[in-house]
Amino acid sequence: MGDSKPVKSSVVQRALAAVERVGNKLPDPAVLFIALLFIVWVLSWLLSGISFDLVDPRSGEPLRVVNQLSGNALTTFFSVMVTNFTHFHPVGVVLVAMLGIGVAEHTGFINAGLRAMMAVTARWLLTPMVILVGIVSHTAVDAGYVLVIPLGGIIFYAAGRHPLAGIAAAFAGVSGGFSANFVPSALDPMLQGISQAGAQILDPAVVLNPLNNYFFTTASSLLIVSLGWFLTDKVVEPRLQSSAVDGDVSDLPTMEPLAVHERRGLRIALIAMLLGIALLIATSLPAGSAWRAPDGELTSGAAPLMKSIVPLIFLLFLLPGIVYGVSSGSIRSSRDMIAGMTKAMTGMGYYLVIMFFIAQFIYAFGQSNLGVLLALEGAEILQKLALPGGITITGIVLLTGIINLFVGSASAKWALLAPIFVPMLMQLGISPDLAQAAYRIGDSSTNIITPLMPYFPLVVVFCQRYVKSTGIGTVTAMMLPYSVSFLVLWTIFLLLYWAIGLPLGLQATYGYPA
Secondary structure, eight states: OOHHHHHHHHHOOOOOOOOHHHHTTTTHHHHHHHHHHHHHHHHHHHHOOOOOOOOOOOTBBOOOOOOTTTTHHHHHHHHHHHHHHHHHHHHHHHHHHHHHHHHHHHHTTHHHHHHHHHHHHHHHHHHHHHHHHHHHGGGGTTHHHHHHHHHHHHHHHTTSSSSHEEEHHHIIIIIITTOOOSSSOHHHHHHHHHHHHHTTTOOOOOOOTTTTTTHHHHHHHHHHHHHHHHHHIIIIIITTTTTTOOOOTTOOOOOOOHHHHHHHHHHHHHHHHHHHHHHHHHHHTTTTTTOOTTTTTTTTTTTTHHTTTHHHHHHHHHHHHHHHHHHHOOSSHHHHHHHHHHHHHHHHHHHHHHHHHHHHHHHHHHHHTHHHHHHHHHHHHHHHHHHHHHHHHHHHHHHHHHTTTTOOHHHHHHHHHHHHHHHHHHTBBOOOHHHHHHHHHHHHGGGGGGSSSSSHHHHHHHHHTTTTOOOOOHHHHHHHHHHHHHHEEEEHHHHHHHHOOOOSSSOOOOOOOO
């Protein structure tokens, strides 16, 4: 028994090394997406003449694959190529947030803040802290990708640990545990609305609570933090020790104590940050606040507060960064502030190149209906199998995880699947609340291993800051233990949760009818 663990570990490490080698032999991510674009064009041409016995749930019309090599499709593609890129959501999110973060990093505010934090945080608690912050960041939509993930690397490096392990832990919390959160977010009412519409196909009287999965996602956050902590410290970081840090880390923080002028600057900057947060809270609390949606909600997708998350992050780092720079003496003129923004944008050049080709691929893939075809065919197979409840729920998790490798948007995917899954499961006696919980597990777990996820190339860029040779294979192999563990153990957790009968959320049930 004593010799079995090293053998297992060795097998796992060899498998991950093989994934990394194969993945890194793939073309550059930009070239990969160019190739995928051509594949979509060819597949759409080949499948466009085939009639599928499927109904598109978005339109109610028979599903057909649209030929992207037709004259009309190609001319439309070229006419929208620029707007595909400029309107591609992740581009604006990343660049605007990085402007503020760039100033805070250039002036030394982030450096000083992390050194002060690590002076009072035990080294062994860094991993769960980073994962927990990543989970909480879901409340701020996509902010975790551009804020928490790079900070994970900086925190680990400053603590003398491998920076890629910090990025992996943060990525696991932000993206792998996307549906694990104890703070309600805009995702909850968005998915609930889609689930309710799917349920009302069968029963128009069904009404779901926006927090119908709240208790389960809260409990799931404990599972994700625990699993992520174990995997980071025992599997991922030991393997990364062979990857030498050869990037430019000269401006990253170390564990040196803060100087007098740094302590003064940090104190004043944190006061400025707290005053800004207090002002935001004070202006958002009144029932008639301009930050609220027309229905009075603060966390709905229509609320100006939720739409302003990225600009608020920009200000949250810009203003304290400037205050710190002036107070500590690291800023002597307005040119220093602009220099920080410029430096941050300089590092984004490679990311922008990749994003251009990802935007074109996602447009063509969406227009072709290939993603819809994949989702509907998989759902139809699952429906025909008519398996027992527990196995069916597991099948939905796995199918969602597979589809998630190709269709990234959580809401778009559920909009395709809910009209099929929810009524189907209701006929099997399974509630829409449970169907939605199963979907959320599959949707989260495979986020971190698919290069088709728009923020995946950004994580590669973050890693290359420390290890220049980082490629798609490196990140995929690094995140694979999290993805597989989350998918398997989170599914088992849901089945046990169901078996015990713990409440899923507010006004939620397991069975239908309740």
